[in-house]
Structure formats: C-alpha cells, structure tokens
Amino acid sequence: MDALSRAPDGAGVTHARVAALRSEAEALYLGTRPKTRAAAGAAAHLFEGVPMHWMTDWSTPVPLIIEQAVDARLRDVDGHSYDDFCLGDTAALFGHGPAPVAEAISRQANRGLATMLPSPDAAAVGDLLARRFRLPQWQIASTASDANRFAIRAARAATGRPRILVFDGAYHGAVDEVFVEIGPSGRTVNRPSLVGEPRDLSALTRAVPFNDLDQLEAALADHTVACVIAEPAMTNCAMVLPQPGFHEGLREITRRHGTLLLIDETHTLSTGPGGYSRRYGLSPDLFVVGKAIAGGIPAAVWGMSEETAARFKIARSNLPPGHSGIGTTLSGSPFQLAALRATLEQVATEAAYAHMEKLADRMEAGLAAILDTAGLPWHVARCGARVEIVRAPNPLSNGAEARRAHYPTVETAIHLALLVRGVLISPFHDMMLASPATSEEQVDHLISAMREVTGRLVG
Template sequence: MTVSLPAESVSGASPSRVSALRAEAEALYLGTRPRTRAAAAATTHLYDGVPMHWMSDWSTPVPLIVQEARGARLTDVDGHGYEDFCLGDTAALFGHSPPALVEALARQMPQGLATMLPTPDAGAVGDLLARRFGLPRWQIATTASDANRFALRAARAATGRPRILVFDGAYHGAVDETFVELSAAGTPGNKASLLGEPRDLTTLTRIIPFNDVAALEEALADRTVACVITEPALTNCAMVLPTPGFHAALREITRRTGTLLLIDETHTLSTAPGGYAALHGLEPDLLVVGKAIAGGVPTAVWGMSEETARRFRQAKQRAADGHSGIGTTLSGSPLQLAALRATLEQVATEAAYAHMNALADRLETGLTAVIDRAGLPWHIARCGARVEVVRAPQPCRTGAEARLAHFPALEAAIHLALLVRGVLISPFHDMMLCSPATTAAQVDRLVAATGEVIDRLAD
C-alpha cells in the first residue's frame, strides 16, 4: 500500500513519488521471490525471523535470503543476482570468500579451530600488523566492539584516569560507553535508541562535536580523560570528513594533556592498506581494526604504541590475579590467525587497493553526474573505496549536521528500488564499497540504476 510521506521526510524529492516507488518495489520484490518468502516464513523460532534482529531493519518487506556470496556478487534463493556494493557493511570489503582466504581456512580447519593457544601463524601475524599499521604491540579479538572495549580498559589502566571522550555521531560497535549523543540543544545524554541501559553514561563519557578543537581543549583540560576514541572520519551517520588541521590539533592536544588517542579504523580501512591513520600520519597510541581485517572471518585487532604497552604492562603487574576483563576464549584462535595472515599477505594488497580506489573514482564521478543532472541538493562523500551519497548540499562537519541529512523513508525507497534492479547498497545509509573483485561494469550498472531511480523521484 502506498503511504503518503510528509514533505520534511525527503530531501529534494517528491513525497508522493517516494511512496509510489517504495510500493512498486515492494510489490515486485514479493511477487518475484516465492522461495525467499517461504524461507522467511520458516524462521518461526528466530526473534523477528532473523539470526540477528537488525537484519529486519533492511528495506525489504521480508528478509533477503542469500544462497551464495562470491566476489562482489550475491545470489538469493530465487536465483536473482545482485551487484554487491554493501559487502556486509564493510565485513567483506575485500570481496566475498577471496580464494587465498578460502585456501588458508581449508588448511587450518582440519588442524583445529579453537585451542586457546597460538599457532605458528601468530608471529607472522604480529609482524604483518606492526609493519602495516605502524604500532609495535598487538592483540587479537573477535569483534571490533570487543577490541574497542579492551583498548579502552587498557587505556584506563595505563593512565589511571576514569573518563573517555567520544565525538557526537561516531560509531564504535556495541561498546556501551560510546552510546551517547548531543541533543539539538547541545546537551549530552544516552542515545535515545539505546535499550536496557539504566546508567547515565555521561558520568564517565564526555561527548563533543567532531571537528570542534575548542570543545576538545575544554573537555581534556582537567586531565581526567584517559582516552579519546574516534574514527578518523565519521562513517555511520552521513559521512563526516575531518576539516583541515583537525587531526593535527587532536594529536597535539591529547599529547599535551596526557590523554591517549585511540583510532578506530574498522570502517576507514577502506582508505589504504594501513588505513586512514597510516596514510595521513595520525600516530595513535592505540588502534582498532575489525570486520574486514580477516576477510570476514569474525576477527578484530588492537594495537598499542611501545609506551602505552609498557604502562599497561605495569598496571597488570600491580593488579591482583584473576579476570582482567580483557579477552574472550575465542580471541586469537587458530582460525583467526590463519585468516589474518592470508588477508594481510595475499588479499589486502597494494594492488588490491589501487583497483578499489580506481573504481571508487569511477563511482564518485558517475554518481556526482547523476546528482548534478537531477539538480538535487546532495553531494558525494568519499573515504578511499568507501563512497556515500549525502543528502545535504555541502559536506557535513559534525554529527548534528549529519543527522539532518538523514531521511529514512527516502533512503529505504532508494535501497529497495536499487535492489529489485539487481544492485545492493548499504541499507542504513547510502554507503557503497568497491572491492578487489568489483568490476567497472558493476560500477556502471550501479550508476545507471541510481540515475533511473533518481529520475523517478525528482520533481
């Protein structure tokens, strides 16, 4: 059924056309995917009918059931193919099941999956991480959420300080203390969407706007903040890039106030082999990378500078024996080490990034032309192989500005309309990734499909 949308729910598009496009795409989706509908109906004992509840947040009327993911292409159980630019929301940044990764896993699986002990791959992985990212001491976790938790705990132990600082609009996985935001009036508080959290997280978490050097100075002045945790660019609202000089100021102020700097590269690994921090010389004290670092095998890594590691080691020596709150049984498994080594040595190569960025150039150019032709007040934001349509005329500078560029009804209609045209982008905001397996023909198909959808929407 077509639902009328208020004018404020869209940006430069006709509300009636948005509703009509969504209704048409839903009908086409349901009418051409009987096996998908049957499979979705058979998930009686899964909450919301999916293995993880946010899978039901996609634009599809029933979840898309994937039969196969290979390279940069998905196939559903009805045989429909999709050019995949979502790539598991970065988890498959280097394509689905790269052959070198598959071969490494096939070698390791008969030899053990979980031993709570290192394998011969461990030393090689440590060396590869140190060379690539520039920090000398590394640990393995299972998710970036875990790695961020562990790194924050290590930062507090190393500094003896209680607080952390985050930027409004940032994303650090499921780390409880980072689920804070600034209200429209600039008041800090727990995120309105956060469930089951009885604490006021702002007791120990300070939050300020991204790119605001004056606010940073003020927030760190009392020297009670152990660590600033940040993405190099905000990536989970509408993309917010750092303004010139911001990262230099961030590093100078944190050093001057004795505050550790934790860079979370989980999404910005799209920038370069060593991530945004290595490419731009950010010199963090701690670094976290998850999702794609092992080719999609559940793995994350966190690294420390020599000085941070030394101070953390001293804190451990002073502590009583027992649980440190850092580490899980599956962290550092033989499977993770094999996947990390294969990805770092053979998959996430300089040549792979050159290919990814060349295609991202092509995608950025094509989408910019589509937007300009339609005369829409949107722009393209870019972080290496990560390309995003932002529904604002100028680049966003803060999380607050990014939230104003978020139009859920419009985004859902575009996502579903592209999907039924055989193209998949991120369902949560219009993010697209180019992988080593992506082709120029796939990029051109995405640009053409986007042009067709936008032509249907614009006044």
C-alpha cells in the same frame, strides 16, 4: 517532516514520487520471490525471524535470504543476482570468500580451530600488523566491539583515569559506553535508541562535536579523560570528513593533556593498506580495526604504542592474577590467525587497493553527475574505496548535521528500488564500497540503476 518536504524549491522531489517508487519496488520484490516469502514464515523460532534482529532494518518487506556470496555478487534463494556494494557493511571489503582466506581456513580446519594457545601463524601476524599499521604491540579479538572494549580498558589502566571521550555521531560497535550523543540541552546523554541500559553513561563518557577543537580542549581540561576514541572520518552516519587541521589539533591537544588517542579504523580501512592513519600520517596511541581485517572471518586487532604498552604492563603487574576483563576464549584462535595472515599477506595488497581506488573514482564521478543532472541538493562524499550519497548540499562537519541529513523514507525507497534492479547498497545510509573483486561493469550497473531510480524521483 521528511526529506522531500524539507528540500529546497526546485529539487523536483515529492512525497508522492517516493511513495510510488517504494510501492512499485515492494510489489516487484514480493511478487518475484516466493521462496524468500516462504523463508520469512519458516523462521518462527528466530527472534523477529532473523538470526540478528537488525537484519530486519533493511528496506525489504521480508528479509532477503542469501544462498551464495562470491566475489562482489550475491544470489538469493529465488535465484536473483545482485551486484553487492554493501559488502556486509565493510566486513567483506575485499570481496566474499577471497581464495587465499578460504584456502587458509580450510587448511587450519584440519589442524584445530580453538586451542587458547598460539599457532605458528601468531608471530607472522604480529610482524605483519606492526609493519602495516606502524604500531609495535598487538592483540587479537573476535570483533571490533571487543577490541574497542579492551583498548579502552587498557587506556584506563595505563593512565589511571576513569573517563573516555567520543565524537557525537561516531560508531564504535556495541561498546556500551560510546552510545551517547549531544542532547538538545548541549549535554552528553544516552542515545534514545539504546536498549536495556539503566546507567547514565555521561558519568564516564563525554561527547563533543567532530571537527570542534575548542570543545575538545575544554572537555579534556580537567585531566580525567583516559582516551579519546575516534574514527578518523565518521562513516556510520552520513559521512563526515575531517576538516583541514583537525587531526593535527586532535593529536596535539590529547598529548598536551596526557590523554591517549584511540583510532578506530574498522570502516576507514577502505582508505588504503595501512588505513587512514598510515595514508595521512596519524599517530595514535591505540589502534583498532575489525570486520574486514581477516577477510570476513570474525576477527579484530588492537595495537599499542611502545609507551602505552609499557604503562599497561606496569598497571597489570600491580594487580593479582585472574579476571582482567580483557579477552575472550576464542580471541587469538588459530582459525583467526590463519585468516589474518592470508588477508594481510595476499588479499589486502597495494594492487588490490589500487583497483579499489580506480573503481571508487568511477563511482564517485558517475554518482556526482547524476545528482548534478537531477538538480538535487545532495552531494557525494568519499573515503578511499567508500563512497556515499549525502542528502545535504555541502560537506558535513559534525554528528548533528549528519543526523539532519538522514531521511529514512527516501533512503528505504531508493534502496529497495535499487535492490529489485539487482544492486545492493548499505541498508543504513547510502554507502557503497568497491572491492578488489568489483568490476567496472558492476560499477556501471550501479550508476545506471541509480540514474533510473533518481530519474523516477525527480521526474
């Protein structure tokens, strides 16, 4: 049963209106994009017609082909322009192709891209990361998924413990062991959507509800959990924010049980220059951030406290040299280091974040006013420059509530209706980002388009 039939009386939304909105938007999309339609047919040797299969998860009847991405705007092959509030699902948090990053990688291209050795930027990047994120020891990876894998391996080595713990509904990239959820029985089970996984991941991974310190305490009591891996706010479902006292309790409980705390800020980097952790005074033992950290170049970083790094170093010293399972050939390349340095020094600045916050304020207020006028039982959630419409009347507390707040039929209709009005938001849920390149006019366009689309839904 979808959102509309479950909506409270008086919500003013029906299946018929959603279907009509979707049908109208789909016809307009197909009728005005002949080159896009042709491109879909020409990509026969790409699996499902796209370079990465989840590109078909968008609401479009055939994939949107982007010819150019600059600042916070996209242009497709048919010449249509879009105000981009998805921003590559956070990868382009600071806008598409920031000039300092483009200049840095252009310079580095003439000096070498992959040497498997440090470049002169390496020490500077280490210092910048330590000052910004308040952890002393750092390593570079190519993706946040890799960084999380490596940090988990380091946590197991440092503690000598086999298990990890995740919060039900959280997202940590393509790390096999985190693809679990709390099943109907209340036990940890593999996510049903996981492809090609023969193992029972619950053997080494435990899942507990976000914001539930009692269940966290019980799950760590046997002292077999090496680390808790956590987003400070869950952002890749329907946004779930931490309740007062949750992070203080999480830190106290993990320390008491000798469990390391790994904070993954790949999405919550939107909160401020030092992420959610610096803004709200969190003290992780390990820290990961990817996607936007190098301005859109494939790079991620993972950091360790001094104590964690020392324990990890001892564990490594007791092993023979060879394949550690940590690192890839392209990790820490001169290409990545050049982009990281440019982003940290010149792009992800205090001034940039001030601009992003101001626009997110405008976005949040405008969207909340639309929902209030429409009388819809939804609310607006916020994490720094990250704003989301959540299809529930009150703030969510855990992953189970987040799953119940997802209504794919409604979401895809709204996303496509916005797209044909020149506005792009996240394809997976109603997430919108403000970047340093975003303008007030673009935010006003988003609000105007959302008002029109919502009006169509509620009549």
